[in-house]
Amino acid sequence: MTATMTDYATYKHFNVSMPSAHVAHVEINRPAKLNAFHQECVQMWLEYGQLFRALSVDASVRAIVLSGAGDRAFCSGLDITSAPELTSSTSSSSNSSGGGGGGGGGMDPARRAFALRRHIREFQDCIGAAAACEKPVIAVLHGIAYGLAIDIACCADVRLCAADTRFCVKEVDIGIAADIGTLTRLPKVVGCGSWVREVALTARVWGSEEAVSVGFVSRALPGKEQAVAEALKTARLMAEKSPLGVQGTKALVNYSVDHTTQEGLDYTAVWNAAAIQAPDPAIAIQATMQKKKATFAKL
Structure with missing residues (x-):
């Protein structure tokens, strides 16, 4: 199946271009909100999964570069103001009725857990679509790369970054364990369990030099423009091969x-x-x- 750029123009939250033969450039396109993923009608992350599944079977595409629009952030994570499972848990528990009933519209705890599990699995599958994509994916991280950004980056085959990139496994700061892929993929990407546990348990920020030293990224370039250019150059080399x-x-x-x-x-x-x-x-x-x-x- 071969798609056209017109097909990719229908995506609301992502820009897709073909800067050279057989190379697709995907930009997360919510720069005013630091490219955070929101869950209004769950449209953004569903689009992400649909996009990478389409690229996977597009015969005109042989390599993909993924970056964030704007200069401030690759992705600042999940927009928690629109994350229902995070913002509703306290109010739901306070409004629970007795006798084992749970919040969430009268749903008991077991049924609410099943619903949340389906929700999380769907989110995981959408973000994991880049890892499942048949084509190599090169992620270019820059500026803020927090929370969900690490999940996304771990799914890429190659990771480059700008020197100003600030990384963080942010989830413990909002009282949860990362559940979209970081805790599963990051130990395999980096190979140092001590370092992975340190950054995941503390939510401390680390920079580009540390990212290179532990092997999270291949290289750090002076700025976003240089990092994207290097990624596109690498993608072109891949696209020239069989x-x-x-x-x-x-x-x-x-x-x-x-x-x-x-x-x-x-x-x-x-x-x-x-x-x-x-x-x-x-x-x-x-x-x-x-x-x-x-x-x-x-x-």
Whole structure:
């Protein structure tokens, strides 16, 4: 399936452009609110999931860059003024009737828990759509990157940042544990359990140098403009390669993170038993020998 830029223009909270061949640039577009996600009709995060699912199957797209509109923030997290499960819990419990009844329109605690679980799972699935996307995703963090920003960034395949970026796993400051993916993905991204626990349990802010030193980002660039330019350059390099090779590499790396070495090797063998029958390897080898740029079919 190949979408057009007209299709992507229908998204209210995200700007989508094609700055070069096969490269999509997605901007979180709520700069006046520091690109915070709000939950009015749950439209924003549902759109995010729909967008990345569409990009995943768009044959004209081979690599994606994700950034935030404006200079102040990549994403400042969840707009808690519109988060019903956060703002209503106190009033609901104070208005509960006796005999085991709960708040939330007379819903008992068990049924309210089931409803909240479905809500959280849906939110997780939408934010996780970038990780599930078949195409590589490069996140460019800048300015404020708090709370949900870390969930989003952990789903990217590559992370770059501007030197002014301020990171924070913010959730304990509002009395909850991060539940959209940070506590699951960040330990695998960074690999230092002590550091992950420190920043998650304290909600302290850390900067770009620390982000590089612990491996949360690949590189820190002087500013947002330079970071976006570097991300687009990297995306163009990815987009020039065989989409079979690039998308296969993402799938195999992601699989291997959650499986044993032998399971990863077995899965890779099965995957490449099919993939290497494509013409792409011969095209790539011939182009290298002739010192020409290879052209690959869409996938």
